[in-house]
Amino acid sequence: MPQTRIAADTLGVLTVCLVALLILLGVLCITYLFYFRCRIRSQGFFQLSYFSGPWIIRITFILFAIWWGIGEIIRLSLLRREGRLLNTLNLKWQETVCKCYIVSNLGFAEPCLFLTLVFLLRAPLHTMESGILSRQWNGKTAGYILFYCLPMVLLQLVVIVIGPTLHNNKKLPSYFTSTMNKTDQIVLCTYPLLSTLLLGIFAIILTAYVFWLGRQILKMVINKGLQRRVYTLIFSVSSFLPLRVTFLGFSVLSKPEHFQFEALAFLAFLALLCCAGVCICMLVYCPVADSLALGSLQDLEGRRRLDDGQNDTISLIANQSHMEESAGFSPSRSSDVSTKQRGSISFRALGKEDGSSRGPFVELSLFSPIEDATPPESPPLLGWPMRPSPSPHQ
Incomplete structure (x- = not known):
């Protein structure tokens, strides 16, 4: 067997193993999402519903990643060897498989993966009425993803259908439109340069938009832990996607x-x-x-500080007014001390002395280390609006 074929088979086996790990990670995360939603409903963590809002789009993101990974396996020449799965197909069907791979992965799975990522990043910027607490948000977002992906699918179909005609008329070299390389026994899949260019344009537009989204989100975060997450996402999108397009272009x-x-x-x-x-x-x-970690903290703290005389209020931290009367702390300083001690998300329901209350909101200090906590002298931290807790009379 030629050395190049051994290298191709080795990389093919490695690709299958990595896709299997991706699928395993995806299945575990989907299970984790369902467990999170069941715990919210069973234990009454209504305030945590904000973070469970985009659960369908999160699952959709994982499913698109799995779809893309399976397509990468089908492309491999490893499966076309004698006695392998795709070797049972005739050459015509193997050609069809390569064409479907280009449309499925480069035209559908990858653009949908990018678009789902963008919508998940945009989710915190929505208002209460149209944001992730809205029951229609997941359905509308899924529709938008499919709608915005439709032009890429159509363009890739045009490349596949019209490409051979352009090559036969000698208007373009074969590598611009060719999806396969035939041998006597098997058909090997290739990447048309036009398809790669279309994917590159799509990736450039979305990468620029992700940069803008990251800038907007960084204005809302309140600790270094969240900043690191946003920077990691921006770095991943802005580096890995251009690298993929570059490698495909040189292929x-x-x-x-x-x-x-x-x-x-x-x-x-x-x-x-x-x-x-x-x-x-x-x-x-x-x-x-x-x-989930915050829910455990809330459950422990709620048992310790539950006030039987205030059954109409469900709070994820101690009542600030009670702390002000007993310890002489102001609400802002009390929240800062609590944040320093736990370094977690803090939910607050602030009220005025005359009985009127401001809308509750959540501070997004996502389990930052103690050294990242906000100093006591700093102003109250900004947060995202939250759905008010349901009344016990309902």
Whole structure:
């Protein structure tokens, strides 16, 4: 067996293993999301519903990542060897598989993955009525993702359908539109340069938009922990996506099963795999883990400080007015001390002496270390609006 074929098979096996790990991570995160929602409903953590709002879009993001990973496996020449799965298909069907791969991954899965990432980042910027607490938000967002992805699907279809005609008329070189490389026994998938250019334009537009979103979100965060998460997301999108497009573009300089092509294709796969893995951890796992830890803190503190005379109020921290009367602390200083002690998200329901109250909100100090806590002399921290707790009379 030629050395280049051994290298191609080795990279193919490694690709299958990495996709399996991505699928395992996705399944675990989906299970974690369902556990989070069940705990909110069973234990009455109504305030945490804010962080559970985009659960359908989070699952959708994971499903798009799994879809993309399966497509990368189907592309491999490893499955087209004698006696393998795709080798049972005739050459015509193998050509169809390569064309479907281009439309499915480069035209649908990857653009939908980018768009879902953008909508998850935009979620905190919405208002209460149209934001992630709205029952229609998940459905509308899913519709927007499919709608905005439709132009990419159509353009990739145009490349696949009209491409051979342009090549036959000698208007474009073959590597601009070719989706395959035929041999006597199998058909090997390639990346048309036009398809890669379309994906690159799409990635550039979304990367610029992610930079703008990151700037808006950084204005809302209140500690270094959240800032690190936002910077990690921005770095992942702005570095890994251009790398993938670059590697795919240079892959046209060689043919499948040549070491240069297989190495470039694997590096392009690895770039998007890292981006998807980082985004799943930052946008799915970490918010759920923080919220579950906060629910445990609230449960312990609620048992210790529950006031039987105030059954109409559910709070995730001690009542500030009670602390002000007993210890002489102001609400802002009391919140700062609590934040220093726990370093967690703090939910507050502030009220005035005359009985009128301001809308409750959540401070997004997501379990930052103690050294990242806000100094006592600083003004009260900004937060996002929250859904008010349900009345016990309902």
